[in-house]
Amino acid sequence: MDFKGSDTIPGPRTEDHLPQSTQAAAKIVIVGGFGVGKTTMVGSVSEIRPLTTEETMTEAGIGVDDNYGSESKTATTVAMDFGRIRITEQLVLYLFGTPGQERFWFLWNGLFEGALGAVVLLDTRRLEVSFDVMGRLEERGVPFVVAVNTFPDGPHYPVEDLRAALDLPPEVPIVECDARRRASSRDVLMTLMRFLHSLALSGSLT
Numbered sequence: 001m002d003f004k005g006s007d008t009i010p011g012p013r014t015e016d017h018l019p020q021s022t023q024a025a026a027k028i029v030i031v032g033g034f035g036v037g038k039t040t041m042v043g044s045v046s047e048i049r050p051l052t053t054e055e056t057m058t059e060a061g062i063g064v065d066d067n068y069g070s071e072s073k074t075a076t077t078v079a080m081d082f083g084r085i086r087i088t089e090q091l092v093l094y095l096f097g098t099p100g101q102e103r104f105w106f107l108w109n110g111l112f113e114g115a116l117g118a119v120v121l122l123d124t125r126r127l128e129v130s131f132d133v134m135g136r137l138e139e140r141g142v143p144f145v146v147a148v149n150t151f152p153d154g155p156h157y158p159v160e161d162l163r164a165a166l167d168l169p170p171e172v173p174i175v176e177c178d179a180r181r182r183a184s185s186r187d188v189l190m191t192l193m194r195f196l197h198s199l200a201l202s203g204s205l206t
Contacts, residue, residue, distance in 0.1 A: 025091070028094065029096045030095060031137070031144075032098075034129070036149055039081050040180055042083040047084060080096050080111055093189060112142055118192075119147050120133055122147065127162075127166070145188070145191050146173070146174045147174075147176075
C-alpha cells in the first residue's frame with residue numbers, strides 16, 4: 001500500500017482495539033517441540049489477527065532440526081507467535097507461542113518472563129521432545145497444563161499412561177485438543193485458567 005502524499009498512517013484495526021471493559025490481562029505461553037501445532041493454536045483461538053514470525057525452512061536445518069512427523073512442514077517459527085483472546089468481559093489473555101526448534105530455544109527465557117501459566121502442546125508421536133520443555137517451565141516456576149494435539153497418525157494413549165510417561169503429578173491437567181479448532185483451543189485455555197485458579201486458592205500460585 002502506498003502512503004505517499006498522505007499525512008495519515010493507519011493504526012490498529014477496530015477489531016484489534018482492547019475492549020474498554022478489560023480490567024486485567026495475563027500472559028500465557030504456548031510451548032512444545034517442533035511442529036506440534038503452536039502457531040496453529042494461536043491462530044485458531046486469537047480474536048485479533050495473529051502476529052507470526054514464520055520463515056521458510058532451508059537446507060541449513062538438515063541434520064540439525066528434528067522434523068520427524070512434520071516432514072511436509074515448509075515454514076517454522078523463528079521468534080514467536082502472538083495473539084489475544086478475551087476470556088471474560090474483564091479478563092484478556094495475551095498468547096505467546098514459542099519457537100519449537102531447539103536452536104531457537106535461547107529466546108524462551110524472555111518469553112517466559114512474566115508468564116502466568118503455560119500450555120505444553122504435545123504430539124504423541126514424539127513424547128520425548130516434551131521432557132526438556134516441561135523441565136524449563138518447572139525450573140522457572142511457571143505452572144502448566146498439557147494439551148495432547150490429536151494428529152491422524154498419532155498413537156492414542158490413556159491419560160494415566162501419558163502421566164506416567166511424562167512423570168507428571170496428579171494435579172497437572174492433561175487434555176486432548178485439536179489445535180485447528182477455535183473451540184477446542186479455547187477449552188485448553190479455560191482448563192489452564194481453572195488450574196491457575198485452584199493453585200491461587202491453595203496458595204501455591206505466587
